Amino acid sequence: MSLGGADDPGAPTVLHGLGVGRGVVVAPLAVLRPAHQAPADEPPADDAEAAAQQVVEAFAQVAAALSDQAARATGALAEVLTATAAIAGDAAVAAEAARRVRAGTGPATAVTEAVEGFVAMFTAAGGYLAERVTDLRSVRDRVVARLLGVPEPGLGALSVPSVVAGVDLAPADTAALDLAFVVGLVTEEGGPTGHTAIIAGQLGLPCLVRTPGITAVPDGTVVALDAAAGQVLVDPPADVRARLQQRADAERELARDTAPGATADGHRIDLLANIGTAADADRAAATPVAGSGLFRTEVLFLGRQTAPTLAEQTEVYGSVLRAFGDRKVVVRTLDAGADKPLAFATQADEENPALGVRGYRLVRTLPDLLGTQLAALGAVAAGLDEADRDHLWVMAPMVATPAEARDFATRARAAGITRVGVMVEVPAAALRAREILAEVDFVSLGTNDLAQYTMATDRLRGELADLLDPWQPAVLDLVAATARAGVDLGKPVGVCGESAADPLMALVLTGLGITSLSMSPAAVPAARYAVRRHTLAQCRAIADAALAAGSAPEARAAALALTASEVRTTLTLG
Numbered sequence: 001m002s003l004g005g006a007d008d009p010g011a012p013t014v015l016h017g018l019g020v021g022r023g024v025v026v027a028p029l030a031v032l033r034p035a036h037q038a039p040a041d042e043p044p045a046d047d048a049e050a051a052a053q054q055v056v057e058a059f060a061q062v063a064a065a066l067s068d069q070a071a072r073a074t075g076a077l078a079e080v081l082t083a084t085a086a087i088a089g090d091a092a093v094a095a096e097a098a099r100r101v102r103a104g105t106g107p108a109t110a111v112t113e114a115v116e117g118f119v120a121m122f123t124a125a126g127g128y129l130a131e132r133v134t135d136l137r138s139v140r141d142r143v144v145a146r147l148l149g150v151p152e153p154g155l156g157a158l159s160v161p162s163v164v165a166g167v168d169l170a171p172a173d174t175a176a177l178d179l180a181f182v183v184g185l186v187t188e189e190g191g192p193t194g195h196t197a198i199i200a201g202q203l204g205l206p207c208l209v210r211t212p213g214i215t216a217v218p219d220g221t222v223v224a225l226d227a228a229a230g231q232v233l234v235d236p237p238a239d240v241r242a243r244l245q246q247r248a249d250a251e252r253e254l255a256r257d258t259a260p261g262a263t264a265d266g267h268r269i270d271l272l273a274n275i276g277t278a279a280d281a282d283r284a285a286a287t288p289v290a291g292s293g294l295f296r297t298e299v300l301f302l303g304r305q306t307a308p309t310l311a312e313q314t315e316v317y318g319s320v321l322r323a324f325g326d327r328k329v330v331v332r333t334l335d336a337g338a339d340k341p342l343a344f345a346t347q348a349d350e351e352n353p354a355l356g357v358r359g360y361r362l363v364r365t366l367p368d369l370l371g372t373q374l375a376a377l378g379a380v381a382a383g384l385d386e387a388d389r390d391h392l393w394v395m396a397p398m399v400a401t402p403a404e405a406r407d408f409a410t411r412a413r414a415a416g417i418t419r420v421g422v423m424v425e426v427p428a429a430a431l432r433a434r435e436i437l438a439e440v441d442f443v444s445l446g447t448n449d450l451a452q453y454t455m456a457t458d459r460l461r462g463e464l465a466d467l468l469d470p471w472q473p474a475v476l477d478l479v480a481a482t483a484r485a486g487v488d489l490g491k492p493v494g495v496c497g498e499s500a501a502d503p504l505m506a507l508v509l510t511g512l513g514i515t516s517l518s519m520s521p522a523a524v525p526a527a528r529y530a531v532r533r534h535t536l537a538q539c540r541a542i543a544d545a546a547l548a549a550g551s552a553p554e555a556r557a558a559a560l561a562l563t564a565s566e567v568r569t570t571l572t573l574g
């Protein structure tokens with residue numbers, strides 16, 4: 001598709017980013033407003049007493065507005081808003097800011113300094129209070145906005161389906177999105193396997209991360225977000241909109257195919273959904289997937305001050321299992337730490353949390369967290385009849401050694417789980433996949449973390465996306481070694497990282513002997529289509545070509561060269 005260039009004054013502006021998934025959507029943009037800072041040289045107020053009163057009132061107004069929003073919200077969002085309202089209504093913070101105003105500091109600066117004082121105190125106190133620092137800063141930004149007479153940060157109420165854009169989306173921003181009106185996400189920062197990307201995948205929203213310039217596009221401008229092409233067209237002309245709409249329609253057509261995942265010659269590869277909540281399970285179970293290959297249970301724990309109770313966990317896990325009926329569900333035990341911090345499970349003093357006590361390692365410091373979770377899953381298993389019990393698969397994240405795999409298997413089996421596995425997402429586990437598989441019934445490759453740890457590249461930092469690429473030969477080698485161990489031992493090896501959602505990679509993985517691919521439900525139709533148009537022998541040839549390449553772009557190009565031309569065209573693979 002030609003989009004014109006500098007010599008074509010009618011061409012739309014094109015912004016480039018990293019596409020998450022392959023979706024396309026045309027809709028007006030809704031830009032998250034950034035927070036305004038206090039002016040660097042803010043003068044003292046002329047009437048310090050009146051200004052101090054204004055500051056106290058601004059805190060009260062923010063508290064009232066947040067309580068009002070909390071009353072209209074539900075679930076985790078209501079909890080977040082209530083906690084933030086309580087901080088805004090805390091007299092001590094407002095009083096400290098007012099004291100500074102009376103002492104001659106400019107009002108917005110006084111609020112900023114007062115809040116920073118409390119931030120330092122909360123951080124030093126650790127635990128629950130440290131977790132409230134984000135709320136404190138959010139209150140600061142709202143109060144400062146009122147004092148400066150500018151709009152509060154965040155998103156106004158949406159009234160039409162919109163593509164939401166921001167510098168980045170914090171978990172609280174995502175929780176606050178009104179999903180009835182959000183049809184796409186674009187961020188300036190963030191990485192392809194970070195928080196925003198995963199949420200977008202789960203919700204089936206077309207998404208682009210690392211897209212510089214998107215927040216400068218005026219609110220309300222119509223944009224065409226094309227995740228497969230990694231670009232946003234600003235105010236595209238009618239013919240371009242029509243072409244993209246055609247593509248969206250073609251993707252919907254692919255989604256009508258409900259055949260089980262298999263190659264053209266009938267070699268079975270299960271296509272599964274990644275989920276994080278019971279609502280995700282309901283949505284995914286309504287699509288033709290063979291089950292869930294990754295239920296990220298930490299979503300139930302995020303943003304809370306204490307772990308959910310045994311009864312609550314039993315209820316949620318039970319409803320996820322019920323949603324999928326006789327299809328399998330791979331439940332992953334709590335993966336807290338690093339990019340998924342929890343108030344009650346994250347060590348405050350870790351300098352490198354990605355290398356710290358995260359994932360399964362938490363069993364060393366907080367064994368009860370896993371104990372309660374396994375007890376809840378055991379209770380769900382006990383309530384199933386024998387045939388259905390086999391559909392409950394349970395795996396631990398961030399396992400590095402066969403001893404850890406054995407330890408987890410012992411605990412899970414004691415709790416009554418019959419299908420026990422671990423994730424392979426650190427190179428140590430991939431290199432020792434054979435020994436690890438000897439301890440458990442299955443493994444699942446988490447290629448997001450495997451790429452992060454193999455390439456020593458923070459998965460949240462998109463500027464190193466070329467290194468984080470799952471097509472990197474070193475990452476492919478580790479995936480191939482793990483798959484080979486599974487084939488030799490006759491045990492299932494799945495892939496549940498974002499790379500499973502790339503239809504070209506799906507061919508490579510099938511050729512390597514991977515037995516299931518788990519991805520956002522929106523990505524399944526393209527993977528199904530690609531796999532169904534190749535034989536197992538062709539997939540093996542594609543895998544061999546990718547493995548023989550010397551770099552990530554060469555590996556992708558080598559795989560593409562052997563891919564059926566109709567698949568290349570229909571999926572616009574390049």
Ligand SMILES: C=C(OP(=O)(O)O)C(=O)O
Pocket residue numbers: 294296335425445446447448449450496497498
């Ligand atoms: C599936 C994975 O787990 P998460 O993205 O939740 O860390 C992975 O690391 O690839």
Ligand SMILES: [Mg+2]
Pocket residue numbers: 397425446448449
């Ligand atoms: Mg992981």
